[in-house]
Amino acid sequence: MKVLIVEDDLDTAEFIKRGLEQHGEVVHHVATAQQGMLLVSSNEFDVVIFDRLLPNMDGIDAVRILRSSNVTTPIIMLTALSETSDRVSGLDAGADDYLVKPFDFSELYARLKALTRRTPLKQEALCLCVGDLTLERTARRVTRAGLTLELNQKEYQILEYLMLNPGQLVTKTMLLEKVWGFNFDPKTSLVQTHVSRLRNKVDKPFSIELIKTIRGCGYIISDHD
Structure with missing residues (x-):
């Protein structure tokens, strides 16, 4: 599994990166929404972990732009905001899942695996x-x-x-x-x-x-x- 982490908190990013690499996953990390959007648009990742509160651009706005550009890579959004309205905003923007900080790595990893296992829609008819x-x-x-x-x-x-x-x-x-x-x-x-x-x-x-x-x-x- 090839994973992109878009997270400006280096401790959080390193915690996730280390855990994923221990499971044999390939991980790339960037700290800004702009870098994340560029990489998601130009590289093939199996899943993206996108922080909600990023410098210069809200993660929700970044995800909305990616989805409007027909980028379909599964995205899980991380946030310290736990209100239901915040979660709905993230999902409405195009995120596939939403996880509130602090979280257990085991739960994050299970959700990432679930996103990559998702059965694709039928492909017979074009x-x-x-x-x-x-x-x-x-x-x-x-x-x-x-x-x-x-x-x-x-x-x-x-x-x-x-x-x-x-x-x-x-x-x-x-x-x-x-x-x-x-x-x-x-x-x-x-x-x-x-x-x-x-x-x-x-x-x-x-x-x-x-x-x-x-x-x-x-x-x-x-x-x-």
Whole structure:
């Protein structure tokens, strides 16, 4: 496993680096968000550990920029901020997991392994279609009725998973696992918020609703009533 640590606290960085290297992992460390963004964009890392409070740029802003640039490398965010709103902000920006300092190395390592073990989405179809909605997976391009839809990374992943399972119920639990890598319910409105935003882009401007809510169960994408 090739790991990038973006952390300005040298003691914390050395603690993580030493622990990972003892497990035989390859580790690279930088101290600023700008350095981290440059390396993530130009190198192949299996996972990135990103501190929240960095000099000159908040880690959340850095992660948001990376995701808007279609960087899909799994990211776990570290922070001393423990409020639920802080965690939701990090996840909403595009982080895949969130760990509050201080933490046990064993927990961090388990979470890193879980992120790298995550089952990839099906790769058979390169172009997915539901009605007049099209998702081109190689170009990461989404169009409806010929109009290009601008989606952030999580919105794209949710839509991709729904379109891989057209006409089938996709539960909140399934989305938490497949899109965020969670095997637990974080007790937030994370899924509902992202699906609502996705609907505003995919359905609101058009006459036919494709993403349907099955109350108390989940969501179905279909061009049939």
